[in-house]
Amino acid sequence: MKDALLSRVRAATAGLLSVGAGLAVGQVVAALRDPATSPVLAVGSAVIDRTPTPLKDWAIRQFGTNDKLVLLSSVTVAVLVVAIVSGLAARHRVGVGGAIQVAMLAVAGWAVLDRPFARYPDLIPTVAAGITSLLVLLALLWLDHQPTVRRLVRRGPVALGASGASRRDFVVASGVTATAAVVGFGGARRLTNSRSGVDVQIPTAAEPAAPLPRGLDRSVQGVTPLRTPNAKFYRVDTELTVPTLDASRWSLQIDGDVENPYEIDYSELLRQPLVERNITITCVSNEVGGGYAGGATWRGVLTKDLLSRARVVEPDRPDLQVLSTSFNGFTISTPLGALTDDRGAMLAIAMNDAPLPRTHGFPARLITPGLYGMLGCTKWVTRLTVTTYADKKAYWTERGWTTKGEIKPTARIDVPRSFASVQSGRVLIGGTAWAQRRGVVRVQVSIDDGRWHDATMGPDVNVDYWRQWFYAWNSTDKGTHNVRARVIYGDHEVQTAKRAGVFPSGSSGIEERSFVVR
Ligand SMILES: Nc1nc2c(c(=O)[nH]1)N[C@H]1C(S)=C(S)[C@@H](COP(=O)(O)O)O[C@H]1N2
Numbered sequence: 368m369k370d371a372l373l374s375r376v377r378a379a380t381a382g383l384l385s386v387g388a389g390l391a392v393g394q395v396v397a398a399l400r401d402p403a404t405s406p407v408l409a410v411g412s413a414v415i416d417r418t419p420t421p422l423k424d425w426a427i428r429q430f431g432t433n434d435k436l437v438l439l440s441s442v443t444v445a446v447l448v449v450a451i452v453s454g455l456a457a458r459h460r461v462g463v464g465g466a467i468q469v470a471m472l473a474v475a476g477w478a479v480l481d482r483p484f485a486r487y488p489d490l491i492p493t494v495a496a497g498i499t500s501l502l503v504l505l506a507l508l509w510l511d512h513q514p515t516v517r518r519l520v521r522r523g524p525v526a527l528g529a530s531g532a533s534r535r536d537f538v539v540a541s542g543v544t545a546t547a548a549v550v551g552f553g554g555a556r557r558l559t560n561s562r563s564g565v566d567v568q569i570p571t572a573a574e575p576a577a578p579l580p581r582g583l584d585r586s587v588q589g590v591t592p593l594r595t596p597n598a599k600f601y602r603v604d605t606e607l608t609v610p611t612l613d614a615s616r617w618s619l620q621i622d623g624d625v626e627n628p629y630e631i632d633y634s635e636l637l638r639q640p641l642v643e644r645n646i647t648i649t650c651v652s653n654e655v656g657g658g659y660a661g662g663a664t665w666r667g668v669l670t671k672d673l674l675s676r677a678r679v680v681e682p683d684r685p686d687l688q689v690l691s692t693s694f695n696g697f698t699i700s701t702p703l704g705a706l707t708d709d710r711g712a713m714l715a716i717a718m719n720d721a722p723l724p725r726t727h728g729f730p731a732r733l734i735t736p737g738l739y740g741m742l743g744c745t746k747w748v749t750r751l752t753v754t755t756y757a758d759k760k761a762y763w764t765e766r767g768w769t770t771k772g773e774i775k776p777t778a779r780i781d782v783p784r785s786f787a788s789v790q791s792g793r794v795l796i797g798g799t800a801w802a803q804r805r806g807v808v809r810v811q812v813s814i815d816d817g818r819w820h821d822a823t824m825g826p827d828v829n830v831d832y833w834r835q836w837f838y839a840w841n842s843t844d845k846g847t848h849n850v851r852a853r854v855i856y857g858d859h860e861v862q863t864a865k866r867a868g869v870f871p872s873g874s875s876g877i878e879e880r881s882f883v884v885r
C-alpha cells in the first residue's frame with residue numbers, strides 16, 4: 368500500500384519536474400532570442416487576450432497592476448497540475464504521459480504562433496522546452512524503475528545499460544533537476560533584465576518646455592510631486608514582459624488615406640525639430656482617487672508635422688481616425704483632429720530628460736493631451752494609418768470601450784490617507800487635480816459635508832498639466848471626519864458629482880475619504 372503511494376508520488380514528481388525543467392529551458396532559450404516567445408508568456412498572453420472584459424476589469428480592481436501576475440500565476444498552476452497528471456499517467460502507459468506533454472506543447476506552440484507577426488523560428492523555445500521535458504520525464508521514471516519506461520527503453524534503439532540505478536538515484540536526480548530549473552528561471556530573468564537598459568542620446572528640443580516651477584510637494588508632505596519620476600510613473604499595457612525593441616531596427620510607417628505614404632527610421636526621427644511639453648496622461652481605468660495618472664516632460668516630434676508630410680487625402684472628413692499599431696499588433700484609434708490640431712500631440716522619444724524607458728514605449732510612443740491613454744498614447748508604436756472608424760477597430764474598441772475618450776476632470780486627495788489618524792489642530796489636506804484641455808481653475812474642499820472652501824493652489828503649469836492644491840483645516844473635534852474635494856475647471860465649470868465606473872469611458876464622481884483626529 369505504502370509502496371504504491373510512494374510510487375505515485377514519485378511519478379507525480381517526475382511529471383512536475385520534467386515540465387518545470389522544460390519550461391526553464393524554454394525561458395532561457397527565449398531570453399536569448401526574444402523573451403516574448405517563451406511558451407509560458409505566449410500562453411499567458413493568449414489567456415489575457417481571451418479573458419472577457421468584465422473578468423479583466425474585476426482582476427484589475429482586485430489586483431491593480433498585479434493583474435497580469437495573477438493571471439500568469441493561474442496559468443502556471445494549471446500547467447503544473449497537468450504536468451503532475453502526465454507523470455501519473457506515464458506510470459501506467461508511458462505513451463499516454465508523453466501524449467499529455469505533447470498536447471501541452473501543441474497548445475503552447477499554437478499560442479506562440481497566434482501572436483501578431485509571429486514567425487516559425489519563434490517556436491524554438493517551445494520545442495526546446497518540449498524535448499527537455501519528455502527526456503527528463505523518461506530519465507526520472509527510468510531511475511525510478513518504472514517498468515513501463517524500462518520496457519520502452521529496452522525495446523528502443525538506445526541501451527541505457529543494466530538496471531543498476533537505485534531509488535536514491537531518483538531522489539538525487541530530482542534534486543538536480545529542480546535546482547537546474549530554478550537556476551534556469553533565475554538566469555533567464557537576469558538575461559532579460561540585462562538587455563532592458565537603453566543607451567541613446569536624444570538631442571535637445573528646438574522648443575524646450577519651460578522648467579517646472581517649485582511644487583507644493585516641497586511644503587505639503589504627501590502631496591503628489593509636480594513631476595512624476597520615470598521610475599514611479601504608472602504603467603498600464605497588455606504586455607506580459609517589457610518589449611525590448613532595437614532602435615536601429617525600428618521604423619515608423621505612415622500610410623492609409625494619404626497621398627504620400629512614407630517610413631521614418633530612428634536616426635531620421637532624431638534629426639527632426641523636437642518639441643517639449645509638460646503633459647499629464649491618465650488611464651481610462653483610473654478609479655476616482657486612483658493612481659493611474661502621471662505628469663512628465665515629454666520630448667518628441669509633433670504628429671501634426673509627421674502627418675502633414677504624408678498629406679491626408681480628405682483631412683476635413685469628420686469620421687477619420689489614425690489607427691496606431693504597436694510592434695506586435697496592438698492598436699489604438701485616435702481622432703485625426705487630435706493629432707493634427709494645435710494641442711501638441713507628439714511622437715515622444717524622451718521622458719523627463721531621459722530616453723523613453725522601455726516600460727513606457729521605447730523607442731517611440733504617442734502622447735496626446737486630453738485623451739485617455741488607450742486613445743492616444745500608443746507605446747512601441749510602429750505604424751500610423753489614416754483611416755475611418757468604420758473601416759478599422761482598435762483593440763479596446765473591439766472590447767466595448769469608447770472611442771471618444773476625453774479625460775474627465777477630477778480632483779484627487781493625497782493626504783490625509785484613508786483612515787489616517789492625525790493630530791488635532793492644523794490638519795493639512797492636499798492633493799492634485801487635472802482637467803486636461805480645459806485647465807484647472809481651483810479646487811474646493813468640503814469637510815463633514817459642510818460648505819465648499821477654496822483650496823490654495825500650486826503652480827499652474829499649463830492646461831494639460833495637473834495642479835497641486837492644499838487646504839489647512841483647523842480641527843477642533845476629535846473623532847472621524849470626512850473630506851471631499853472637487854475641481855473647478857475651464858470656464859468655471861464644476862466637477863460632476865455623478866458617479867460612473869471606469870467602463871466604458873472613464874470614472875466620474877467626487878472623491879470622499881475619512882480620517883481620524885486624535
Ligand atoms: N502598445 C501599447 N500601448 C499602450 C497600451 C498598451 O496596452 N499597449 N496601453 C495604453 C494605456 S491603456 C495607457 S493608460 C497608457 C499608459 O502609458 P504608461 O504605461 O506609459 O503610463 O499607454 C497606452 N499605450
Ligand SMILES: [Mo]
Binds near residue numbers: 650651652740741
Ligand atoms: Mo489606460
